[in-house]
Amino acid sequence: MSIAAVKRMRPQRADRAGKPAPATLTEQAYRQLEEQIVTLRLKPGEFLSEHALAANLNIGRTPIREALQRLAREGLVTILPRKGILVSETDPRKQLLVLEVRRELERLLARLGALRAGNDQRQRLREIAEGMDRSARTNDDIAFMRLDRELNLLISAAAHNDYATRAMRSLHGHSRRFWYLHYKQAADLPLCARLHAAQARAIADGDAKRAAEATDRLIDYTETFTRATVAP
Numbered sequence: 001m002s003i004a005a006v007k008r009m010r011p012q013r014a015d016r017a018g019k020p021a022p023a024t025l026t027e028q029a030y031r032q033l034e035e036q037i038v039t040l041r042l043k044p045g046e047f048l049s050e051h052a053l054a055a056n057l058n059i060g061r062t063p064i065r066e067a068l069q070r071l072a073r074e075g076l077v078t079i080l081p082r083k084g085i086l087v088s089e090t091d092p093r094k095q096l097l098v099l100e101v102r103r104e105l106e107r108l109l110a111r112l113g114a115l116r117a118g119n120d121q122r123q124r125l126r127e128i129a130e131g132m133d134r135s136a137r138t139n140d141d142i143a144f145m146r147l148d149r150e151l152n153l154l155i156s157a158a159a160h161n162d163y164a165t166r167a168m169r170s171l172h173g174h175s176r177r178f179w180y181l182h183y184k185q186a187a188d189l190p191l192c193a194r195l196h197a198a199q200a201r202a203i204a205d206g207d208a209k210r211a212a213e214a215t216d217r218l219i220d221y222t223e224t225f226t227r228a229t230v231a232p
Contacts, residue, residue, distance in 0.1 A: 029067035112159035
């Protein structure tokens, strides 16, 4: 497929009004559980119960089970036969290895996104950049985390490269959880939010070179933050 053809690609819509398809119960369960793990409401080493999760989220056990299987594939939980579901532990030194992979993949996705994003995606990227600026001003960690997740997904969708997207999918949750675990001690949330905003705007503007450079600056900062947690 030519680059020109890829540029014309658009995400599927549920209807002619342009509204996205409503999330399935499995997707709703996944999003809520992933956020609870990333923001440490479900702590590393904690055992989970399908029955309790279904009751707490008011979602049936089948969607909960499917969401947990997806989280297991991403390494955020471990399913232990006949024992239960365990929230995975974190390891700062492994996070440095994650960043080695993220740097290359995110640079690629940012460049491709700048070239291939549709008009709706570019508009949403600008809106996310504005949201990141607000998070920087208010120091709102939950708003930042939610925008960060959406930005990651949007860049991947805009790049139209399923292979790179699948490779990145298992890294994002680990990175956000590591950030949330340590940012109050070692991170500068306003600076990080502004770096995300710069990346989003560069992609929205269609500037592949600037998008790659903004991504490198973001990963440079993230690596500095990560090393600050490892050093002690």
